[in-house]
Amino acid sequence: MQTDNILSHHVETARQKLHDLQNKYGFGHPSVLKQSMVLDELINQYQYTYYRHEKKPTVQIGVSNLWWYNSPFM
Known part of the structure; x- marks a missing residue:
């Protein structure tokens, strides 16, 4: 892509x-x-442009991936 x-x-x-x-x-x-x-x-602009056109998630997030969800830091 040119952009x-x-x-x-x-x-x-x-x-x-x-x-x-x-x-x-x-x-x-x-x-x-x-x-x-x-x-x-x-x-940030490059990543936004690249991943917007890629249309594939780089990481699939499930509940087990959200270790920080119940973190005391949140």
Whole structure:
């Protein structure tokens, strides 16, 4: 798909930019944190686009898979 290829390219470009910024400024710099959020958003868009067109669940969730359902953290 064309959209997948474009998003994949944007993800890779953003990942490389994040890597370069981290090497230059370190992990806690505002530019690094901002680029990390940009990359996260692109990854979310890519996954949404990919799985929407895939139309197959990657994991089938049953009651036994919901170990956290009765968790005290919920």
